[in-house]
Amino acid sequence: MKVTQGTFSFLPDLTDRQIKAQVQYCLDHGWAVNVEFTDDPHPRNTYWEMWDLPMFEVRDAAGVMYEINKCRAVYGGTHYIRVTAFDNSHGCESVKLSFLASRPTSEPGFALTRTEGSGRSIVYQTRSYATDEAEGKRYQGMDART
Amino acid sequence: MDSKATELKGKERYKSGVLEYRRMGYWNADYVPKDTDLLALFRITPQDGVDPIEAAAAVAGESSTATWTVCWTDRLTAADKYRAKAYKVEPVPNGPGSYFAYIAYDLDLFEPGSIANLAASIIGNVFGFKPLKALRLEDMRLPVAYVKTYQGPATGIIVERERLDKFGRPLLGATVKPKLGLSGRNYGRVVYEALKGGLDFTKDDENINSQPFMHWRERFLYCMEAINRAQASTGEIKGSYLNVTAATMEDMYERAEFAKSLGSVVVMIDLVIGWTAIQSMAKWARRNDMILHLHRAGHSTYTRQKSHGVSFRVIAKWARLAGVDHIHAGTVVGKLEGDPATTRGYYDVCREDFNPRSLETGIFFDQHWASIGKVMPVASGGIHAGQMHQLLDLFGDDVVLQFGGGTIGHPAGIQAGATANRVALEAMVLARNEGRDMLKDGPQILAEAAKWCTPLKQALETWQDVTFTYASTDTPDFVPTVTAAE
Numbered sequence: 001m002k003v004t005q006g007t008f009s010f011l012p013d014l015t016d017r018q019i020k021a022q023v024q025y026c027l028d029h030g031w032a033v034n035v036e037f038t039d040d041p042h043p044r045n046t047y048w049e050m051w052d053l054p055m056f057e058v059r060d061a062a063g064v065m066y067e068i069n070k071c072r073a074v075y076g077g078t079h080y081i082r083v084t085a086f087d088n089s090h091g092c093e094s095v096k097l098s099f100l101a102s103r104p105t106s107e108p109g110f111a112l113t114r115t116e117g118s119g120r121s122i123v124y125q126t127r128s129y130a131t132d133e134a135e136g137k138r139y140q141g142m143d144a145r146t
Numbered sequence: 147m148d149s150k151a152t153e154l155k156g157k158e159r160y161k162s163g164v165l166e167y168r169r170m171g172y173w174n175a176d177y178v179p180k181d182t183d184l185l186a187l188f189r190i191t192p193q194d195g196v197d198p199i200e201a202a203a204a205v206a207g208e209s210s211t212a213t214w215t216v217c218w219t220d221r222l223t224a225a226d227k228y229r230a231k232a233y234k235v236e237p238v239p240n241g242p243g244s245y246f247a248y249i250a251y252d253l254d255l256f257e258p259g260s261i262a263n264l265a266a267s268i269i270g271n272v273f274g275f276k277p278l279k280a281l282r283l284e285d286m287r288l289p290v291a292y293v294k295t296y297q298g299p300a301t302g303i304i305v306e307r308e309r310l311d312k313f314g315r316p317l318l319g320a321t322v323k324p325k326l327g328l329s330g331r332n333y334g335r336v337v338y339e340a341l342k343g344g345l346d347f348t349k350d351d352e353n354i355n356s357q358p359f360m361h362w363r364e365r366f367l368y369c370m371e372a373i374n375r376a377q378a379s380t381g382e383i384k385g386s387y388l389n390v391t392a393a394t395m396e397d398m399y400e401r402a403e404f405a406k407s408l409g410s411v412v413v414m415i416d417l418v419i420g421w422t423a424i425q426s427m428a429k430w431a432r433r434n435d436m437i438l439h440l441h442r443a444g445h446s447t448y449t450r451q452k453s454h455g456v457s458f459r460v461i462a463k464w465a466r467l468a469g470v471d472h473i474h475a476g477t478v479v480g481k482l483e484g485d486p487a488t489t490r491g492y493y494d495v496c497r498e499d500f501n502p503r504s505l506e507t508g509i510f511f512d513q514h515w516a517s518i519g520k521v522m523p524v525a526s527g528g529i530h531a532g533q534m535h536q537l538l539d540l541f542g543d544d545v546v547l548q549f550g551g552g553t554i555g556h557p558a559g560i561q562a563g564a565t566a567n568r569v570a571l572e573a574m575v576l577a578r579n580e581g582r583d584m585l586k587d588g589p590q591i592l593a594e595a596a597k598w599c600t601p602l603k604q605a606l607e608t609w610q611d612v613t614f615t616y617a618s619t620d621t622p623d624f625v626p627t628v629t630a631a632e
Contacts, residue, residue, distance in 0.1 A: 003381035007314040008576055010344055010568045012598065018576065025579040043311065043383045085314075091499050091517070094304045097314030097579075112378035120367055121408060124374040128381075 001109035003041050006082055006099040016065065019083065019101055024061040026085035031096050032056045033064050034086065035071050037079040039104070039138040040131050054086055068101050077105045078139045104130075104139035164215050167203035171226065172212060177233040183250040185287035186268055187510045191244045191280040191453060201278060202232035202247035208272040210255060227252050239623050244453070246284070258295035261421040261464050269456055280454040286463060287511035294516055296467040300431035300438045302519025303497065303544050306471060309411065309437070310346065310383050315575045316543055317346045318567055319387075321526065321550035325351035330364030334372040336560060340553055341376030341384045343564025349526075349548065350389035352416045352443035362392075362401055370408040387414035387439040387472075395426060402430055412437040417461075418444045421468060428469025439524075440470035452620055459488075459508055462495045465521065472522045472546060479536050480528035485618035486540070496521040497544055505624035522546055530609040531570040531602060535588020538574050547571070557608055562601035569599045 008014060014022070026033050033055050036048035051071040058064055064083070071081055081102035084095055108129040115123040130138040153159075153171045167173065179185055186209075192201035204212075210230035211220070234248040257263040273281055307313055322328070322336045337348045348369075356362040369386045376384045390401035390413050398415070405413050413436055415427050424440065431438035448455035458475075465473050475492045476484035491507035497520050501513040525541060526548035537547055549567050556563025573595035578584050582591065596603035 001379060001381075004344070005311065005381055007312075008572050010565065010572050011576060011595075014576075018580075021580045022576070025581075041381050043377060043381055046311070091520075092304060094308060095313045098311075099314070110378040110381060112374055120363075122367075122371070124370070124409065126374070126378045 001107055003080070003100075003103070003107055005041065005043065005080075007097055008099045013103065014099070014101070019068065019099075020061045020065050022097065022099065023064045023083065026097055027059055027061060027064075029085075029087070029096070030089075031085040031087045033058065034084045035064075035067050035081065035101075036084060037071060037075045037081045039079045039135060041080055041107075041128055042110075042126065042131070048080075048082065051081075072102050076102050079104060106139070160216055160218055160221060162216055162218070166200055167207040167212060168200050170203075170207065170212060170216070171229045172206040172210075172232060173199055173203035174231045174233055177231045177250060179233065179250040180252075182253045182289045182291045183287075184253065184256065184264075184289060184292060185511055186249045186251065187284045187286070188247045188249065189238060189241075189244055189280075189282040189284050189453070190247050190278055193277050193279055196277045198235050198237075198245040198247075199232070202235045202245065202249070204275060204277055205247060205272055205281065206230040206232040206249045208275050209249070209267055209270065210251060228255060230255070241623065244280075253289065253291055256292065258292075259297070259425075261425060261468050264464070265421060273454075282452065282454055283456045283460050285457060285508070285510040286460055287513055288463060288467070290514050290516045293467065293514070293518055296518065297428060297432060297469045298466065299471045299519035299521050300428050300436065300469050301471045303471075303522050304520070306437055306522060309435075310385070312346060312383075314543060315571060316538065316541065317522070317546045318344065318564075318571060319347035319349055319524070319526070319546050319548040320345055320553040320564070321349045321351050321548060322354075323351075323550050323554045325354055326357070327359050330360050330368040333360060333365055334368030336554060337369050337386050338372035338375055339560035340564045341373060341386075342379050343553075343561035344380075344568030345384075345553065345564045346382075347385050347387060347412070347546065347548075349387040349439070349550075350414055352389070352391070352418075352441040354389055355391055362390075363404065366401075366405055366408060366410070370410065373410070383411065385411040385437070387412050389414040389416070389441075390427070391416045391419055395423060398423065398427065399430065402427070402434070402436070406434050406436060410436075412439055414439040414441060415470075416441050416443040417465075421464065424465070424468045424470065431471070432469065437471045438469070439472040440465055440474070442474045450619055457508070457620070459491055459495055462492050462521070463513070466496060466515070466518065470521060471519075472524050474526055475523035477525040477527055477529050477537075478540055479533050479613070480525070485621045487622050488618070488620055490540075491622075493523050493541060493545070496523045506622055508622050520544070524548060526550070528612075530612060531566045531605040532589075532592065532609050532612075534567075534570040534574045534592060535584040538571070538578060539584050539588075543575075552605070552609065555608075556601065557604050558601055563605065566599070566601040566605035569595055569602050570605075 035051040038048040083101050084098040087096045111127045113125045154169050211228045230251045232249045238244040320340045373384050388405045390398045392398045449458040476489040478484045478486045487507050499515045524546040530552035553563035577591045
């Protein structure tokens with residue numbers, strides 16, 4: 001399966017040229033761009049690890065691409081890497097754009113477990129198969145399992 | 147407008163009998179509205195022979211302290227303060243026999259935080275007043291001191307996006323069709339297919355409540371199965387507006403509590419439940435971390451005709467104060483009424499922290515929102531993937547685009563319909579951000595995506611030429627005019 005979190009996940013994975021254009025769009029709006037990564041793709045996992053601080057001072061997309069590539073060199077293929085842009089202006093002070101810049105080489109997806117409750121109600125739990133492994137050891141040699 | 151008739155004072159003013167409203171103090175051409183006044187703009191159409199200033203004064207009187215005859219008991223009160231004051235009357239451009247009447251109301255006339263109280267005054271008895279042929283409330287200026295007495299949207303656009311983890315693009319929804327007749331099991335099937343295919347939300351229709359073919363609990367249970375399955379198969383947060391509209395508040399609370407216990411992120415109400423019920427549900431939603439979707443069922447009975455009723459921009463303002471998170475605000479290009487400039491005005495009312503006076507979009511007053519939350523407008527009714535460039539250009543990112551027929555009616559099925567819409571949207575956002583001219587290149591951008599996305603190709607082939615081009619009835623009275631260069 002393909003996790004479809006992020007703004008452009010229904011498109012073919014973005015090329016570096018496309019990523020750079022999106023980053024430039026964010027910088028042109030005065031937003032600070034941040035690179036984050038995780039190996040826990042649960043839809044409610046909000047706090048991905050930060051690849052250093054948001055780049056408040058960087059105004060050139062090439063600088064951001066440099067950081068994305070450094071992050072990929074360490075976590076590419078075993079983690080999700082996303083690019084997030086923050087707008088600190090009053091009335092927003094939140095994320096304006098967030099999209100994936102890298103995925104693990106294979107994505108095993110999620111199990112849905114159902115716990116039958118009273119009456120007909122069911123308590124649902126979404127669990128990533130990848131998180132059966134310890135943090136940092138996920139998405140390695142996954143191909144055999146998918 | 148002429149303002150000759152002067153207000154009477156003292157003994158003459160309070161002599162028993164009937165007196166013109168303008169002479170009772172409801173017309174004051176020199177009045178300068180205070181920052182704390184509520185201002186209302188009415189479109190008035192007096193009966194033949196009724197002086198427009200007297201008609202405006204009568205509206206001010208009947209919507210505040212007056213009755214048809216003089217009452218000495220006014221003298222027990224600070225009546226000068228409580229009288230609403232019509233302070234400006236001007237002819238409607240190209241509207242013979244109609245006038246715009248500006249009326250100021252003192253803040254003390256209104257209970258804090260109660261739309262029911264506001265509505266009972268401003269659109270109460272006065273709308274049936276005989277000396278007028280017709281009356282329409284066009285716009286209101288709500289002072290900050292008044293805005294601050296309301297909770298505002300239970301969630302608001304910013305927090306909704308954070309909760310859903312969806313940024314930088316409009317959200318996508320679909321109303322389940324057919325709106326009536328599906329069993330719970332079949333209904334959930336539509337929800338699952340649409341959400342798995344790429345939509346963020348599905349939606350109950352306004353009149354799906356608890357009928358013989360599907361009682362509400364069946365719908366909620368099967369919808370939650372569908373939502374959770376779709377969430378697990380995509381890794382995205384999904385939702386379905388579960389309509390909790392019911393006969394009594396007790397029933398609505400019961401349904402909302404059940405939705406919450408099942409883990410739903412959103413519940414839905416219809417405008418016809420009334421303002422008090424809307425405010426109650428907004429408070430419930432704030433307390434229970436729930437997004438509150440409002441379907442504007444019934445509004446066209448009083449918003450659509452320009453001569454009489456209440457403009458939707460006023461309804462949108464009241465809904466924002468009352469505390470809903472979503473409101474249907476028009477599509478322009480779809481099947482329902484919606485002039486582009488007027489609709490733009492509604493969206494601004496929902497989404498901005500300050501609305502400057504802008505006659506071409508129907509906004510008559512500066513309006514400060516004092517950092518109250520923002521309402522996500524919903525564009526729903528007769529829209530399809532082939533219009534994506536127009537929709538994104540008209541509405542920007544903070545909107546829910548709802549493709550009901552445009553998802554479920556797809557020739558290859560519901561999932562394909564959902565995928566077509568999601569791909570069209572993401573391709574268009576990507577292109578816009580890259581600096582391409584959406585309006586010019588839109589069809590080409592869609593065609594490029596359709597080369598690798600068969601569902602989009604099929605959607606474009608099916609609906610390519612579908613448009614709804616009818617004249618709008620509710621249009622701005624003022625059009626920008628080009629000033630000749632010196």
